[in-house]
Amino acid sequence: MPELPEVQAVVDGLRHVLPGRRIVSVHVRRADVCRPSGAAVRRLLTGARVTEVFRRAKNIVAPTDAGVVLRVHLGMTGRLLFYPGTSGRPGHTAVTFRLDGGATLVYADVRRFGRVEALEEATWEGRSQALGPEPLDPALGAAEFHRRLATSRTPVRSWLLDPRRVAGVGNIYATEALFGARIHPTRPAASLTRAEAGRLLREVRRALDSGIRAGGTTLRDYRNIDGQEGENARNLRAYGREGSACPRCGAPIERLVFGGRSAFLCPRCQPAPP
Structure with a gap:
């Protein structure tokens, strides 16, 4: 999508x-x-x-x-x-x-x-x-992002995908952001500390900026208005890389299905919640 x-x-x-x-x-x-x-x-x-x-x-x-x-x-x-x-x-x-x-x-x-x-x-x-704030809007600071996270016990990956919470983040970029922030996708949103929330916001923006600079991610269907593919797939570190070595620690990337969607994570860098 x-x-x-x-x-x-x-x-x-x-x-x-x-x-x-x-x-x-x-x-x-x-x-x-x-x-x-x-x-x-x-x-x-x-x-x-x-x-x-x-x-x-x-x-x-x-x-x-x-x-x-x-x-x-x-x-x-x-x-x-x-x-x-x-x-x-x-x-x-x-x-x-x-x-x-x-x-x-x-x-x-x-x-x-x-x-x-x-x-x-x-x-x-x-x-x-009715939509949430734009994740790239400079007006969305770490404190406000943490405040919004703290109101929900939903898994943080699901929270990121809810456009009422934050607008426009999909599964590819949520996966990449959580990987970059070293946060397991099933952790309750409210469990993130302020430091973790700030790190996650930075990684969301990093992932989105990477995608924009590369013209988007084409895995199969996406094309721009000229019919050209996006080139961001080569920048993905976790999404779609099940079984590949984590670029940070070398552990194999795992695939986890919840909420009807696949999540990809490093079990060593993104420890599961207790």
């Missing part, structure tokens, strides 16, 4: 090509990805001009001059691809936006767990306010 760095890479690409363009037409091939409906997405966005593009959590957000916000969530396998001309139509195309100047923006999704949504600005603001 695309996480914060992958979504940021898409947003960074769109910022160069989308603001100021008018949506000439919307062609919906797979209405099940659209909210509130394919017809509503077409009606609300046709003729609207995109004013900006930004990321909030794992959402790609494009407000328009019509007072309507285009929100795209890539789900598991979604891709948002930009073509300077009108000829681009990748496999599994779900929604096509024809733009002025002859360009095309295509949302494609193999499994169709993603969403293309048209919503009012006030509705989007309410959604955004």
